[in-house]
Amino acid sequence: MQSILRKVCFVLCISFSTLAFTQNADEQVFDLPPVDAQISENLYSELFVVFIRTTLQHPNGEDPWQRHDIHYTLNNTQLSLNFINNDAMAIQISVTPQKRTKDSLLILVSWQLWFSTQNNSVKYMNSANFFTIKPGERIIFYPFGSQKGHQPIVIEILVDTYEHAHEQGGIKVRKLF
């Protein structure tokens, strides 16, 4: 009887540790930059961390170009991000987070997109969406569609509370692809 129980426990331990290891292997931790001096420490409970990872995929299978940025914004305060490629396009994304409960945030993501066509005319689009997310969850934006072969840019926007991010020692982001 005891030997069977021991075996069951061993199998369960191995399975859980394998699961934890694979989860950690897919996760990257990004350090938090210093908070802007003009934001008072008294407002840290109202502060949000916005992590942005921009990926430019190459259709011919080359390694994608990638960069990440971390910015801060206060509760109910808009943060605007401009993604600019001088020759082809300009995107402005505005993120406004709002703390709802301890475990949920409401974020308003609005975007504007300008891109030039082959006959040098400029086309324009815009939209906005509300999302209810958990702190530390991402919104994934494909400004040029998500169909394979037609997704040159992927913008991941992760919003977390400063307190939560600070507690866990940075921003934890899992690999998307």
Place this chain on the structure above:
Amino acid sequence: MKCPDKELLSAFFDNEVPSPYREVLEDHIRTCDHCSSVIHKYAKMHEQLLDLQRNEIVPEVNKGVLEFCEKKLKTMPATPHFHITWPVLAAAAAFMLFIGIGLSVLLFTNRTNEIMVEVKPATTVSEYSLSEVVDYLSKQQNSRTIEIPGQLSIETSIQPTIVREADFNRSGK
């Protein structure tokens, strides 16, 4: 005096009403035909029940019942005995745990639907060039600029998509 209800009369008949209410009820029943007839009915019913208990079961019937029960017991299949062992219990507990985790994940991820706004097709704006747009954006206050390198070839029939991480993972992209 108003006639008492049946529950009170029944309690009176069973000697459950204490003094001085009992005496008041006795006086009323003595003078009220309706209540005295109800008490009479209770007494009759009580008598019939006592008679039923006093009657003995006819011995032949008793014997027949016993024989029937013996036959029934002989023909009945033996009750199977389940012996639940610890590994079975552990497996059942693990199964219940997985079901519980699965259900809670399902419940917690099923959050309110997002307000998904339909994106209107692109509009051609001939008033300004892309460089003017870039200039305008870079001059805006409280905005951060991220330069994207290289030459992009953008499809004209683009369909921007924005999705929450949980939905992205669920769609298996």
